[in-house]
Amino acid sequence: EAQVTQNPRYLITVTGKKLTVTCSQNMNHEYMSWYRQDPGLGLRQIYYSMNVEVTDKGDVPEGYKVSRKEKRNFPLILESPSPNQTSLYFCASSLRMQGQRTDTQYFGPGTRLTVL
Amino acid sequence: DAKTTQPTSMDCAEGRAANLPCNHSTISGNEYVYWYRQIHSQGPQYIIHGLKNNETNEMASLIITEDRKSSTLILPHATLRDTAVYYCIVRVAEGYSSASKIIFGSGTRLSIRP
Numbered sequence: 001e002a003q004v005t006q007n008p009r010y011l012i013t014v015t016g017k018k019l020t021v022t023c024s025q026n027m028n029h030e031y032m033s034w035y036r037q038d039p040g041l042g043l044r045q046i047y048y049s050m051n052v053e054v055t056d057k058g059d060v061p062e063g064y065k066v067s068r069k070e071k072r073n074f075p076l077i078l079e080s081p082s083p084n085q086t087s088l089y090f091c092a093s094s095l096r097m098q099g100q101r102t103d104t105q106y107f108g109p110g111t112r113l114t115v116l
Numbered sequence: 117d118a119k120t121t122q123p124t125s126m127d128c129a130e131g132r133a134a135n136l137p138c139n140h141s142t143i144s145g146n147e148y149v150y151w152y153r154q155i156h157s158q159g160p161q162y163i164i165h166g167l168k169n170n171e172t173n174e175m176a177s178l179i180i181t182e183d184r185k186s187s188t189l190i191l192p193h194a195t196l197r198d199t200a201v202y203y204c205i206v207r208v209a210e211g212y213s214s215a216s217k218i219i220f221g222s223g224t225r226l227s228i229r230p
Contacts, residue, residue, distance in 0.1 A: 004159070035220075043160065043203070043220035059219070090159050105152070107159030 002027045004108035006091050012114045013081055021076045021111050023091030031094045032074035033058070033105070034066065036087040043090065049074055081115040088112050120204045120221050127227040134191040136224050138204030141185040147207055149180060151189045153200040154223070160203065163189065194228045201225050 004025045013019055025032065033048040035058075045058030049068040063085055065077040074093075078085060091108040121139040128134040140149065150165040164171055164178045166187075171178045177190040191198055203223040 037157075040222070042222045045219070088157060092159075104150075104162045104165070105160075107161070109159050110157060 002106070004091055004093055004106050006089075006108040006111050008111060009109065010112050012116065014116050015082055016080050019078050019081060021089060021113070023074045023076065023108060024072050025093040025106070026072065027093060027095065027106065028071065029093035029095050029106075030071070032068065033092045034064070034074070034076045035090045035092065036060065037090065038087050046076070081113075083115050086113060086115050119219070120206060122202075122204055122221065122224045124222070125225040125227070127229055128194045130196060130228050130230050131193055134194040134198065134226060134228070136189040136191075136202050136204075136226065137186065138189070139186045140204070140206045143184050143206050149178065149187050150205045150207065151176070151178065152203045152205070152220075154203070155200040163202075196228050196230065199226060199228045
């Protein structure tokens with residue numbers, strides 16, 4: 001089954017304790033992205049990756065890191081989490097090919113993170 | 117990417133057509149209109165997209181005005197399961213050189229009443 005998976009689905013942690021949220025897709029998609037969603041602010045893009053070893057900042061990258069060492073995985077790293085990073089996080093992927101007009105994003109189920 | 121404007125909320129009777137408007141007056145010629153929906157904190161789900169022609173699939177229809185400055189998503193026979201937040205976004209969909217940021221906005225909260 002084609003899907004985007006995220007782990008963990010729920011996480012409660014404390015300020016300053018490094019954490020990683022994993023994202024994996026089995027559709028051989030080139031483009032992957034991380035979003036956070038907060039009440040009243042909608043979905044905001046944190047980082048995205050056009051392909052392996054190619055990443056770039058979205059609208060709210062501060063306090064986050066990503067890596068794309070292989071096509072299927074795109075982990076989100078919080079080196080020193082703070083309470084303002086408490087949010088619902090979504091990973092997404094899409095197939096992007098030069099000249100192809102298809103860019104539908106497939107979203108993971110979400111990770112609810114609470115930083116105390 | 118062009119900014120979109122959507123009503124904050126709408127409601128529709130079950131079984132009737134739900135028409136969700138979106139304004140994107142600054143859309144560029146190579147930007148597509150995409151619609152997604154999100155059901156209660158689940159991951160957003162793709163619905164439909166189009167460039168300038170009207171589009172229809174098994175979920176919905178997309179009507180884009182001739183000047184492309186606005187569009188309407190139509191759910192032809194709304195059911196209670198269509199209650200969700202609907203997002204209209206515009207973005208370029210081809211070429212690595214184009215911007216790849218995606219701006220979702222706040223969307224329209226659609227409530228279907230029995």
